[in-house]
Amino acid sequence: MTADLLIGADGAWSRVRPLLSDAFPEYVGITYFELHVTDAPATVPASAALVGTGSLFALSDNKSIGGHGGRALHLGAMLRVPEDRLDTRGVDWSDTATTRAALLAEFADWAPEPTDLIRHCDDEITPRRIHALATGHAWPRTPGVTLVGDAAHLMSPFAGEGANAAMLDAAELALALVEHGADTAAALSHYEARMFPRFRRGGPGVRRRARAVLRRRLTAGHGRVLRRGGRLTALAVLPMLSI
Numbered sequence: 001m002t003a004d005l006l007i008g009a010d011g012a013w014s015r016v017r018p019l020l021s022d023a024f025p026e027y028v029g030i031t032y033f034e035l036h037v038t039d040a041p042a043t044v045p046a047s048a049a050l051v052g053t054g055s056l057f058a059l060s061d062n063k064s065i066g067g068h069g070g071r072a073l074h075l076g077a078m079l080r081v082p083e084d085r086l087d088t089r090g091v092d093w094s095d096t097a098t099t100r101a102a103l104l105a106e107f108a109d110w111a112p113e114p115t116d117l118i119r120h121c122d123d124e125i126t127p128r129r130i131h132a133l134a135t136g137h138a139w140p141r142t143p144g145v146t147l148v149g150d151a152a153h154l155m156s157p158f159a160g161e162g163a164n165a166a167m168l169d170a171a172e173l174a175l176a177l178v179e180h181g182a183d184t185a186a187a188l189s190h191y192e193a194r195m196f197p198r199f200r201r202g203g204p205g206v207r208r209r210a211r212a213v214l215r216r217r218l219t220a221g222h223g224r225v226l227r228r229g230g231r232l233t234a235l236a237v238l239p240m241l242s243i
């Protein structure tokens with residue numbers, strides 16, 4: 001098949017990306033268990049109140065429970081563990097009951113409000129190793145090929161921006177193609193010149209800003225520190241965050 005223009009919109013493991021760069025997604029050190037609670041106010045009222053309608057960030061001991069609030073909760077339980085932990089832990093991750101028990105054991109000393117989200121989540125828990133491309137991934141202008149979304153800038157999901165960034169890429173690329181008509185080279189240059197700088201930011205600056213936001217939220221009374229046995233087990237931030 002031949003085409004004038006090839007747009008790689010094929011996600012994390014893009015088959016188009018190797019035409020442009022040698023970059024390959026790397027494990028970010030975190031394994032994520034995707035959880036859902038379909039009707040949270042009925043199933044887990046105290047936990048639903050904890051999450052609210054915004055985002056939850058419960059963080060402690062290199063572990064986290066977090067995600068999006070509302071009636072149906074979309075959450076993740078996260079562990080900072082080696083990349084092979086899913087293979088070496090001796091758990092059948094395809095079995096929900098076993099997965100749930102193994103996950104609860106990881107959070108055994110946490111307060112019940114966040115862990116009830118694991119205890120009572122829907123019967124589908126999906127483990128994922130989280131991968132990302134290096135911050136600032138870019139490529140030299142290559143005739144007739146470009147990337148959008150995760151194919152271009154796969155990032156960890158913690159900022160909750162990947163899908164939004166993919167849609168912005170697509171809109172900007174479409175506009176550039178319309179504006180430049182038959183001059184595809186000019187359209188791709190225009191698109192990439194706007195898209196690349198968005199993904200140069202990151203690293204320690206972002207981590208510092210995220211910590212500062214969490215601290216500000218707590219001191220403004222927007223968060224709760226959950227303790228169990230006198231020990232801090234989780235920090236939960238209730239309203240929508242904007243970092």
Ligand SMILES: Cc1cc2nc3c(=O)[nH]c(=O)nc-3n(C[C@H](O)[C@H](O)[C@H](O)COP(=O)(O)OP(=O)(O)OC[C@H]3O[C@@H](n4cnc5c(N)ncnc54)[C@H](O)[C@@H]3O)c2cc1C
Binds near residue numbers: 012149151161163
């Ligand atoms: C656990 C988790 C939580 C997340 N939470 C959020 C969040 O809260 N907010 C947010 O904004 N983002 C979030 N993201 C990120 C978001 O899901 C992605 O950034 C987004 O889906 C990227 O869109 P995309 O179209 O680039 O890639 P994808 O959604 O991966 O789509 C790529 C598509 O290409 C198809 N494809 C791949 N290879 C081929 C091929 N060879 N031929 C044909 N088709 C192919 C795939 O099947 C897929 O349908 C999260 C990601 C994860 C993993």
